[in-house]
Amino acid sequence: MAIKIKLFANFRDGRGKIVEMDYTPGMTGQDVIDDLGITAPEIAAVIVDGVDGKVDAMLAVPIKEDGYIAIFPPVAGG
Amino acid sequence: MFGYMGKILRVNLTTNAITTEDLDFELAKKYIGGRGLGTKLYMDEVDPKIDPFAAENKIVIINGPLSGTATPTGGRYMVVTKSPLTGCIASSNSGGEWGAYLKYAGYDAVIIEGKASLPVYINIDEEKVEILPALDVWGKLVTEASDILREKQPGSKVMTIGPAGEKLSQMAAIMNENDRTAGRSGVGAVMGSKNLKAITVKGNLKPEIADAEALKAVTKECRALLKENGVTGGGLPTYGTAVLVNIINEHGVYPTNNFQGGVDPDAEAVSGETMTEKYLIKRNPCHHCPIGCGRWVKSEHSPDGIGGPEYETLWVFAGDLGINDMDVVIDANYWCNELGLDTISAGATLAAAMELYQRGFITDEILADDIALKFGNPESVVHWLKKMGNREGFGDLLARGSYRLADFFGVPEYSMSVKKQDIPAYDPRGIQGMGLQYATSNRGGCHVRGYLISPEILGLPEKLDRFDLAGKEVWAKAFQDLTAVIDSLGLCLFTSFAMGAQNYADMINEVLGTKWSADEVMLAGERIWNLEKLFNLEAGITKADDTLPPRLLNEPMPEGPTKGWVHKLDELLPLYYKERGWDEDGIPTEERLKKLGLL
Numbered sequence A: 001m002a003i004k005i006k007l008f009a010n011f012r013d014g015r016g017k018i019v020e021m022d023y024t025p026g027m028t029g030q031d032v033i034d035d036l037g038i039t040a041p042e043i044a045a046v047i048v049d050g051v052d053g054k055v056d057a058m059l060a061v062p063i064k065e066d067g068y069i070a071i072f073p074p075v076a077g078g
Numbered sequence B: 001m002f003g004y005m006g007k008i009l010r011v012n013l014t015t016n017a018i019t020t021e022d023l024d025f026e027l028a029k030k031y032i033g034g035r036g037l038g039t040k041l042y043m044d045e046v047d048p049k050i051d052p053f054a055a056e057n058k059i060v061i062i063n064g065p066l067s068g069t070a071t072p073t074g075g076r077y078m079v080v081t082k083s084p085l086t087g088c089i090a091s092s093n094s095g096g097e098w099g100a101y102l103k104y105a106g107y108d109a110v111i112i113e114g115k116a117s118l119p120v121y122i123n124i125d126e127e128k129v130e131i132l133p134a135l136d137v138w139g140k141l142v143t144e145a146s147d148i149l150r151e152k153q154p155g156s157k158v159m160t161i162g163p164a165g166e167k168l169s170q171m172a173a174i175m176n177e178n179d180r181t182a183g184r185s186g187v188g189a190v191m192g193s194k195n196l197k198a199i200t201v202k203g204n205l206k207p208e209i210a211d212a213e214a215l216k217a218v219t220k221e222c223r224a225l226l227k228e229n230g231v232t233g234g235g236l237p238t239y240g241t242a243v244l245v246n247i248i249n250e251h252g253v254y255p256t257n258n259f260q261g262g263v264d265p266d267a268e269a270v271s272g273e274t275m276t277e278k279y280l281i282k283r284n285p286c287h288h289c290p291i292g293c294g295r296w297v298k299s300e301h302s303p304d305g306i307g308g309p310e311y312e313t314l315w316v317f318a319g320d321l322g323i324n325d326m327d328v329v330i331d332a333n334y335w336c337n338e339l340g341l342d343t344i345s346a347g348a349t350l351a352a353a354m355e356l357y358q359r360g361f362i363t364d365e366i367l368a369d370d371i372a373l374k375f376g377n378p379e380s381v382v383h384w385l386k387k388m389g390n391r392e393g394f395g396d397l398l399a400r401g402s403y404r405l406a407d408f409f410g411v412p413e414y415s416m417s418v419k420k421q422d423i424p425a426y427d428p429r430g431i432q433g434m435g436l437q438y439a440t441s442n443r444g445g446c447h448v449r450g451y452l453i454s455p456e457i458l459g460l461p462e463k464l465d466r467f468d469l470a471g472k473e474v475w476a477k478a479f480q481d482l483t484a485v486i487d488s489l490g491l492c493l494f495t496s497f498a499m500g501a502q503n504y505a506d507m508i509n510e511v512l513g514t515k516w517s518a519d520e521v522m523l524a525g526e527r528i529w530n531l532e533k534l535f536n537l538e539a540g541i542t543k544a545d546d547t548l549p550p551r552l553l554n555e556p557m558p559e560g561p562t563k564g565w566v567h568k569l570d571e572l573l574p575l576y577y578k579e580r581g582w583d584e585d586g587i588p589t590e591e592r593l594k595k596l597g598l599l
Ligand code: SF4
Pocket: B073, B095, B096, B284, B285, B286, B287, B289, B290, B291, B292, B293, B294, B492, B493, B494
């Protein structure tokens, strides 16, 4: 099984829009970003399987077996 | 007098009288400028019960004490009048260069009164101010009218209305530099009602600065903050506001088909990433702006490109209409700019019309078999925008905005508006604080009166639980008050992604020679908010108007990460009134008004 990693804005540079990663039980967003070479301070927002929250907390949440994580750098507008 | 030019220009279009008055420095400091001082000047002269289209109504066009200084983004101006769309106070803001040029011409504000008997424009060239015939530009689209006027007044910046303003559409905007917009609340129609097509402005004067050296240092510091910040130094310059499409959609608060849904699986097609990759030619920054969120994009309308759409425009002509085609959005944005229409309200009116069509209120017979106003029909968009802007056929009804349209069919609940002004781009069911801010905004449905998307979605300055109600009334008040300050200074709201109240206080102090603390700055913001509230109360707006469309209060979001949620306004509103020091009917108490110096 694989999980889906959705990347946005400059996180796509050199990585693409969506990256698939083999699922290992208990894997978290922290494992994902370590693998992608992204550090937590670069991240502004994280959604794990449809749930958002503070970045540090969300990076510690286990991702579901067929789940996804969405990772955003600082973006804004209005 | 530091910061201000010290002069107000008054132009009476009935009598052709052109006069100047000294600015009261103490009054100016109390209400800052822009939105605050403009509202004060307007309220001192106009009865809040006035018909917005009456000749006796006035328009205050005003910059801020930081406009035209070296401070970052100091080029903005505000248009204050009574809104023909909402019946509330309208203060509509625009970037570009025009606001700074009004200052270079030597004025802090222009007050326009009366009504011309034939179409005119006002030319301001420092002390030379003239009312000139505009018959040759009346009826013309914005770019053509602006080009003609620029040729007549070389070196001038042009603000003008389009056909929508001339024909009194309640959604008419005022355009400057062709593609910058004082968009909301129908201010363009008030100009049109006075037979005033345009104002051209130029000059070479500069405001005096209390401590120019200290201002240089503070400005440098603020510019550094903007550069280092991930949003103002990274996300916005690279992707523009369009970068929001994906993040808002991923949170399930990206309204689709007139807020019937909250997720669009194809939103990527109109995202900031797609725009940057396939459409962007260059950035299109406003005066003295180091951020440069404005886009210049490819279009069939010009080989050199045209001004590109903002996030809210992308959303409204894509997700909200069930269409996901960047070319359609760029085209719709172009036509709104040319016709002088507010993109948010124009698009939201099409969305409401499409839902009325879906539910059988609008029929092919009513449309005289013209192009169907159907969700997902790209051909309908520009076709009906043109009819809306020119008030042709059924377009005449569309030109009145979504509320009046839906009300005409006896179902105003299908208008996704607050106080008859359409709410943009963010579904409040999944952003509880933002919903409270929408409901209480003094100019009706609006995202830039207190952008709670920052903490609730984007994690700025800290991430809040978007569903949790706790403390949201405190955040709403703080954001609303700070926004009122920034709008009054003449700066862009986007600076607040990197700067706080103390930074603004520092800039004000060096320009004006004041010694304001951050708390005093926030108090000035609260004063301005309450002043606007007092206008609305006298205009007949009540607690019953501080609400959201019934759908958002009663129909749970059907899908996505916000599934099952409604907005809990009835719980938040009393807390908000209390936080503001208002009574349970939302009326400011005597005690609070005294504290704010409003009694
Ligand atoms: S950030 Fe964007 S809207 Fe604000 S002043 Fe700069 S270019 Fe204009």
